[in-house]
Amino acid sequence: MPMLEINDINVYYGAIHAIKGISLTVNEGEIVTLIGANGAGKSTTLRTISGLLKPKTGAINFLGKDIAGMPAHQIVREGISQVPEGRKIFAEMTVMENLELGAFTRSDSDGVAQDLKMVFGRFPRLEERISQLAGTLSGGEQQMLAMGRALMSRPKLLLLDEPSMGLAPLLIREIFSIIVDINKAGTTVLLVEQNANMALSIASRAYVLETGRITLSGDAKTLAASEDIRKAYLGG
Amino acid sequence: MDFFHQLIQQLINGVSLGSIYALIALGYTMIYGIIKLINFAHGDIYMVGAYLGFFGVTVAGLSIFPALLISMFVTGCLGMVVEKLAYKPLRHAPRISLLITAIGVSFFLEYAGMYFVTATPRTFPDTGLNFAFSVAGFIINGQQVMIFAITIILMALLTYIVQKTKLGKAMRAASFDTETAQLMGIDSDRVISMTFFIGSSLAAAAGVLVGVYYNTIDPLMGIMPGLKAFVAAVLGGIGILPGAVVGGIILGVIEALVAGFLSSTFRDAAAFAILILVLLVKPSGLFGKNTNEKV
Numbered sequence: 061m062p063m064l065e066i067n068d069i070n071v072y073y074g075a076i077h078a079i080k081g082i083s084l085t086v087n088e089g090e091i092v093t094l095i096g097a098n099g100a101g102k103s104t105t106l107r108t109i110s111g112l113l114k115p116k117t118g119a120i121n122f123l124g125k126d127i128a129g130m131p132a133h134q135i136v137r138e139g140i141s142q143v144p145e146g147r148k149i150f151a152e153m154t155v156m157e158n159l160e161l162g163a164f165t166r167s168d169s170d171g172v173a174q175d176l177k178m179v180f181g182r183f184p185r186l187e188e189r190i191s192q193l194a195g196t197l198s199g200g201e202q203q204m205l206a207m208g209r210a211l212m213s214r215p216k217l218l219l220l221d222e223p224s225m226g227l228a229p230l231l232i233r234e235i236f237s238i239i240v241d242i243n244k245a246g247t248t249v250l251l252v253e254q255n256a257n258m259a260l261s262i263a264s265r266a267y268v269l270e271t272g273r274i275t276l277s278g279d280a281k282t283l284a285a286s287e288d289i290r291k292a293y294l295g296g
Numbered sequence: 297m298d299f300f301h302q303l304i305q306q307l308i309n310g311v312s313l314g315s316i317y318a319l320i321a322l323g324y325t326m327i328y329g330i331i332k333l334i335n336f337a338h339g340d341i342y343m344v345g346a347y348l349g350f351f352g353v354t355v356a357g358l359s360i361f362p363a364l365l366i367s368m369f370v371t372g373c374l375g376m377v378v379e380k381l382a383y384k385p386l387r388h389a390p391r392i393s394l395l396i397t398a399i400g401v402s403f404f405l406e407y408a409g410m411y412f413v414t415a416t417p418r419t420f421p422d423t424g425l426n427f428a429f430s431v432a433g434f435i436i437n438g439q440q441v442m443i444f445a446i447t448i449i450l451m452a453l454l455t456y457i458v459q460k461t462k463l464g465k466a467m468r469a470a471s472f473d474t475e476t477a478q479l480m481g482i483d484s485d486r487v488i489s490m491t492f493f494i495g496s497s498l499a500a501a502a503g504v505l506v507g508v509y510y511n512t513i514d515p516l517m518g519i520m521p522g523l524k525a526f527v528a529a530v531l532g533g534i535g536i537l538p539g540a541v542v543g544g545i546i547l548g549v550i551e552a553l554v555a556g557f558l559s560s561t562f563r564d565a566a567a568f569a570i571l572i573l574v575l576l577v578k579p580s581g582l583f584g585k586n587t588n589e590k591v
């Protein structure tokens with residue numbers, strides 16, 4: 061049984077029909093990517109999984125439990141953590157406080173201390189800036205903080221919304237190799253990207269989203285080689 | 297009495313009055329911070345707090361400190377109930393609906409107050425603090441000492457809660473970005489509820505202290521201090537806790553100076569002149585960052 065199974069969901073913003081009957085699955089241990097152009101509905105899909113939006117129809121199953129309609133703050137406790145688009149760090153709080161908030165749902169202080177060490181191991185720059193206000197970090201550091209914060213809940217499934225946004229190529233490569241490491245350490249990843257090249261290079265499977273519908277899906281390497289994808293998303 | 301002497305004496309009076317404004321303004325600013333509502337009923341919550349303290353002392357025969365604590369607790373619960381019944385159903389409604397509802401709650405509390413306790417002002421009984429002593433020729437009375445002490449204790453406690461506890465961090469996170477706070481597993485409804493509890497209990501403390509300080513209370517006593525505390529919160533920068541404290545003290549001091557050196561008839565005018573001045577010169581307030589609010 062897949063870890064996450066989305067079955068024919070429809071999501072609206074008022075009268076705008078943003079997601080038109082999407083189904084997708086994520087298996088335990090995978091990196092799955094959801095690619096598509098601006099406004100395709102990638103963020104809407106992630107925000108629906110994490111409970112910030114409610115699907116009008118359709119089901120979302122996570123580890124055998126129907127989570128569609130569950131409030132966002134409870135879905136975190138089920139084991140899903142989101143790194144939102146644009147990082148959304150708490151700018152007026154310190155790096156440490158941001159990480160503490162990531163562990164808000166937890167009461168196992170030993171485990172939290174252990175995960176804090178793990179996060180600092182992955183992002184040494186965060187440890188150097190532990191008492192700095194998060195708003196004063198650079199864009200790349202803010203992305204690292206947003207990822208570290210999400211990891212502090214010890215998620216089973218990590219949702220990443222455009223982690224490459226606004227970052228220099230070298231930094232993008234660094235972030236993506238960290239995503240691979242996180243996955244290898246046992247966290248399943250659903251990655252939303254406009255940078256299809258990078259996303260397909262680390263994912264095992266991919267879905268292509270176009271104006272609220274999934275138009276293509278399959279093995280990431282096959283998709284990366286496909287003529288349609290190369291024309292539409294990979295610049296030739 | 298020379299000028300300098302009178303100046304210091306007015307400063308002492310001003311800081312006492314300002315502490316009370318600060319306690320009320322803290323609730324205003326906390327509630328604004330978390331749901332962006334100017335809670336016009338906050339002054340009336342303060343009035344309820346004053347009455348509960350009054351009944352605690354007179355009917356229940358308690359001494360002033362237990363009466364204060366009970367009033368703070370019960371008024372805090374009232375704040376939570378008001379939020380749940382009146383504001384929570386409007387969570388996704390336009391802000392103007394929320395504002396109009398707050399004005400409705402304000403009238404409701406005022407007229408419910410008149411119905412239940414009548415419009416006749418009540419006199420707070422002697423709480424054993426009606427003594428005065430002089431320090432280097434300046435007169436300080438027992439009520440002022442109590443106001444200073446309780447204000448400082450409550451502010452220290454609030455600072456601790458907001459800065460150090462899990463609830464405080466959740467409150468700051470939800471004030472900054474409610475949606476992302478939810479992604480951390482924070483139940484924003486619960487945090488909003490707790491914010492109303494804390495804000496309302498601070499207002500109740502102010503109400504009891506005013507009862508002790510000025511001796512009389514009535515169901516409409518919350519209107520003016522409510523407006524003044526709003527001015528204090530705007531002066532300090534709405535949504536910013538230290539701003540509310542500083543704004544409250546400055547307002548109290550200016551009022552005392554105006555009353556002492558010009559005429560007490562200008563006292564209230566001074567507060568609103570400050571509001572107009574702040575809105576013209578620095579709308580984000582003393583502690584506010586000069587960002588243009590996106591509409």
Ligand SMILES: Nc1ncnc2c1ncn2[C@@H]1O[C@H](COP(=O)(O)OP(=O)(O)OP(=O)(O)O)[C@@H](O)[C@H]1O
Pocket residue numbers: 073076078096097098099100101102103104105145254
């Ligand atoms: N709050 C909103 N209110 C109304 N419409 C919205 C809202 N948010 C998104 N939409 C619309 O829903 C559609 C999908 O938006 P979404 O943000 O999910 O796209 P996306 O694939 O994440 O795009 P991007 O790559 O630019 O982030 C778009 O047409 C967008 O205009």
Ligand SMILES: [Mg+2]
Pocket residue numbers: 102103104145221
């Ligand atoms: Mg998006």
